[in-house]
Amino acid sequence: MKKLATGLVVAVPVALFCLACYFVFSAPPEPPFDWRLHMSQADHDAIVATLNHLFTRAAYTVTWAIQLGYVAWLFVRWQSQKRSATN
Numbered sequence: 001m002k003k004l005a006t007g008l009v010v011a012v013p014v015a016l017f018c019l020a021c022y023f024v025f026s027a028p029p030e031p032p033f034d035w036r037l038h039m040s041q042a043d044h045d046a047i048v049a050t051l052n053h054l055f056t057r058a059a060y061t062v063t064w065a066i067q068l069g070y071v072a073w074l075f076v077r078w079q080s081q082k083r084s085a086t087n
Contacts, residue, residue: 002079006075006076006079009068009071009072009075009076010072010076012068012072013064013065013066013068013069013072014065016061016062016064016065016068017061017062017065019061020057020058020059020061020062020065021058023054023055023057023058023061024054024055024058026054027050027051027054027055028047028050028051030047030051031044031047031048
């Protein structure tokens with residue numbers, strides 16, 4: 001049971017980091033520099049709003065992954081110290 005819990009605690013930050021990578025790599029491309037020749041202001045604003053939203057979600061997801069990764073590292077260290085104390 002402890003190995004399963006340790007695996008889950010370690011897997012959550014990894015999954016969150018993969019989700020953040022998905023957010024970044026699935027985002028639509030940025031508008032070209034000469035976007036005024038190709039699209040309206042409303043289309044440009046829609047693309048930029050989508051990009052801002054996806055990158056904000058990715059930033060929050062990476063933050064959570066780092067924090068939960070640190071908690072997972074503390075949990076693994078605590079388990080190893082607890083095991084070495086009983087031996």
